[in-house]
Amino acid sequence: MVKKNTEKKGSREIQQGRRDFIVVASYAMAGIGAAAVAWPLIDQMNPAADTLALASIEVDISKIEVGQAITVKWRGKPVFIKHRTEGEINSAQSVELSQLKDPQSDVERVINPKFLVMVGVCTHLGCVPLGQKTGEIRGEYNGWFCPCHGSHYDSSGRIRKGPAPLNLEIPPYQFASNSLIKIG
Amino acid sequence: MSADKFSNPVVRWIDHRLPIFSFMDHELNEYPTPKNLNYFWNFGSLAGVSLVIMIVTGIVLAMSYTPHVDHAFQSVERIMRDVNHGWLLRYIHMNGASFFFIVVFIHIFRGLYYGSYKAPRELLWILGVLILLLMMATAFMGYVLPWGQMSFWGATVITNLFSAIPFIGDSIVTMLWGGFSVDNPTLNRFFALHYLMPFLIVGVVILHLVALHRFGSNNPIGIDPSGPQDTVPFHPYYTIKDFFGLSVFLSLFAAAIFFFPNFMGHPDNYIPANPMQTPAHIVPEWYFLPFYAILRAVPDKLGGVLAMFGAIAVLFILPWLDRSPIRSGNFRPIFRIFFWVFLADCIALGYLGGMPAEGIYVVLSRVATAWYFLHFLVILPLLSVIETPKPLPQSLSKSVLGGTAMAGAASAVKEKM
Numbered sequence: 001m002v003k004k005n006t007e008k009k010g011s012r013e014i015q016q017g018r019r020d021f022i023v024v025a026s027y028a029m030a031g032i033g034a035a036a037v038a039w040p041l042i043d044q045m046n047p048a049a050d051t052l053a054l055a056s057i058e059v060d061i062s063k064i065e066v067g068q069a070i071t072v073k074w075r076g077k078p079v080f081i082k083h084r085t086e087g088e089i090n091s092a093q094s095v096e097l098s099q100l101k102d103p104q105s106d107v108e109r110v111i112n113p114k115f116l117v118m119v120g121v122c123t124h125l126g127c128v129p130l131g132q133k134t135g136e137i138r139g140e141y142n143g144w145f146c147p148c149h150g151s152h153y154d155s156s157g158r159i160r161k162g163p164a165p166l167n168l169e170i171p172p173y174q175f176a177s178n179s180l181i182k183i184g
Numbered sequence: 185m186s187a188d189k190f191s192n193p194v195v196r197w198i199d200h201r202l203p204i205f206s207f208m209d210h211e212l213n214e215y216p217t218p219k220n221l222n223y224f225w226n227f228g229s230l231a232g233v234s235l236v237i238m239i240v241t242g243i244v245l246a247m248s249y250t251p252h253v254d255h256a257f258q259s260v261e262r263i264m265r266d267v268n269h270g271w272l273l274r275y276i277h278m279n280g281a282s283f284f285f286i287v288v289f290i291h292i293f294r295g296l297y298y299g300s301y302k303a304p305r306e307l308l309w310i311l312g313v314l315i316l317l318l319m320m321a322t323a324f325m326g327y328v329l330p331w332g333q334m335s336f337w338g339a340t341v342i343t344n345l346f347s348a349i350p351f352i353g354d355s356i357v358t359m360l361w362g363g364f365s366v367d368n369p370t371l372n373r374f375f376a377l378h379y380l381m382p383f384l385i386v387g388v389v390i391l392h393l394v395a396l397h398r399f400g401s402n403n404p405i406g407i408d409p410s411g412p413q414d415t416v417p418f419h420p421y422y423t424i425k426d427f428f429g430l431s432v433f434l435s436l437f438a439a440a441i442f443f444f445p446n447f448m449g450h451p452d453n454y455i456p457a458n459p460m461q462t463p464a465h466i467v468p469e470w471y472f473l474p475f476y477a478i479l480r481a482v483p484d485k486l487g488g489v490l491a492m493f494g495a496i497a498v499l500f501i502l503p504w505l506d507r508s509p510i511r512s513g514n515f516r517p518i519f520r521i522f523f524w525v526f527l528a529d530c531i532a533l534g535y536l537g538g539m540p541a542e543g544i545y546v547v548l549s550r551v552a553t554a555w556y557f558l559h560f561l562v563i564l565p566l567l568s569v570i571e572t573p574k575p576l577p578q579s580l581s582k583s584v585l586g587g588t589a590m591a592g593a594a595s596a597v598k599e600k601m
């Protein structure tokens with residue numbers, strides 16, 4: 001009798017263990033299934049194929065006078081192209097890296113030091129900084145100034161003062177010829 | 185059984201199968217309500233009416249609105265000029281958002297003063313804070329729809345807040361945009377969500393009311409009704425009072441719509457969105473200004489974002505920060521002073537959020553932000569320990585009738601009846 005009882009109990013324990021396993025396994029499967037169904041619902045929000053395809057533009061820079069800047073639209077954002085003066089290049093190159101919040105030398109930020117090409121979007125919360133047109137405020141470092149929350153960028157587009165954490169972004173670009181650049 | 189209450193046989197037939205009439209009778213007619221509620225208790229029903237107004241005008245606006253970057257601005261101008269009564273519908277919807285926030289802010293400060301967030305109403309309070317969050321998201325997305333300069337740059341700045349999240353921030357922002365900047369996919373999804381979220385609010389409001397009716401309304405004295413002598417049936421006493429409050433509210437609302445429809449808006453939003461140029465001075469809608477001030481007060485990007493969301497998050501845990509067993513501020517002499525200081529602090533934050541972020545405004549924003557958190561995280565927990573409250577009245581009836589011996593006798597007589 002006693003023996004039989006323990007046997008029974010043992011097999012029940014085994015059964016219990018099997019049940020637990022089945023329960024956990026089915027929860028896990030249901031979880032994976034739910035995640036697999038949720039993913040398309042979430043991922044549809046990411047950029048669509050045609051949005052991604054809009055990725056590159058060509059710009060003629062031969063008409064930009066020294067000291068002038070133009071703004072072009074790339075991926076829905078403004079891109080600043082500035083033909084810098086000697087003075088601006090010199091002051092950008094002579095800054096000590098230790099003075100910078102996001103240390104980067106001017107050389108790293110240009111292909112041809114005369115032309116500074118960068119995304120004209122403040123790295124704080126995305127406003128377009130002032131300083132492209134003559135007469136606009138250019139901030140304390142004679143580059144660009146974001147009026148939204150007061151970020152100052154220097155003549156290399158590096159953040160010098162204010163809440164923005166990073167330098168203005170350099171988009172991927174190359175010189176197709178001396179007067180033509182391809183952005184993206 | 186309960187169907188016997190109704191004399192109309194059709195109502196009786198239905199109620200027996202679907203007790204909807206019993207439910208309404210129970211929750212809106214006989215529902216016992218403290219008899220000492222003051223006018224601050226009108227704002228809950230006003231919030232409900234505002235939500236209905238927003239949904240009704242929103243749905244009819246959606247019949248003429250086009251969620252496309254090339255047409256959105258024009259379609260709103262067409263609503264204003266050509267669609268029959270379109271100007272009225274849009275002005276109701278536009279000012280309705282502001283009035284909704286005015287009502288809800290008063291409703292919240294009512295709760296803060298009278299301790300309505302305390303046991304057993306913690307979940308009721310938390311559901312309310314959730315409604316506030318959903319309202320903010322809804323209003324933010326709605327403001328993007330007319331696709332003016334403020335729409336566009338408001339959307340840009342607010343969505344960029346998420347880029348402060350370490351590592352995954354930029355991917356989240358790209359996903360919110362559906363592209364590389366705020367653009368047509370963003371406008372489309374904001375319209376879809378702006379349509380959806382008010383109905384989510386309706387769902388949470390229903391839960392809010394279920395939680396409310398579990399223990400009934402708090403009251404200016406903050407002690408529980410001790411029996412039927414302390415309450416009156418909701419109908420007709422509070423239905424009539426709510427209707428009176430509603431008529432005052434609607435008069436003010438109508439005055440704004442007909443005489444100052446653009447007073448609370450920003451003129452820059454009548455300039456079509458231009459992704460290449462940020463307006464010189466961007467500000468959010470007035471109801472976001474206190475939170476915007478907190479965002480800008482912190483000199484660090486991530487820190488500012490955390491502080492701004494923290495300002496709401498702290499409301500969720502308020503029931504556990506203020507441990508004082510006394511609900512009503514009327515009986516808490518020190519709390520009461522700090523309550524008014526806190527209200528002034530919030531108004532100051534609202535003012536500072538609208539000023540440029542420079543000079544003295546930055547300093548003041550920082551002080552006001554620090555005080556906001558100090559109030560919740562230090563002052564309230566401390567007060568619950570050190571403050572000696574004033575003696576509480578014995579019952580609601582006593583406090584209503586002046587608490588004299590006569591009044592006591594009167595209520596004692598009533599009690600017997």
Ligand code: HEM
Nearest residue numbers: 238239242243245246249278281323326327329330379382
């Ligand atoms: C919680 C309720 C709601 C709030 C707080 C709210 C808020 C707003 C705000 C602030 C605007 C911008 C008004 C302007 O400056 O022109 C707006 C626009 C709009 N809303 Fe709502 N809304 C709500 C419910 C709804 C609902 C349920 C719909 C239904 C589809 C809707 C449809 C629209 C449409 C089509 C516009 C664009 C037209 C316009 O700008 O006037 N809204 N909403």
Ligand code: FES
Nearest residue numbers: 122124125146149
């Ligand atoms: S967006 Fe440029 S400083 Fe905030």
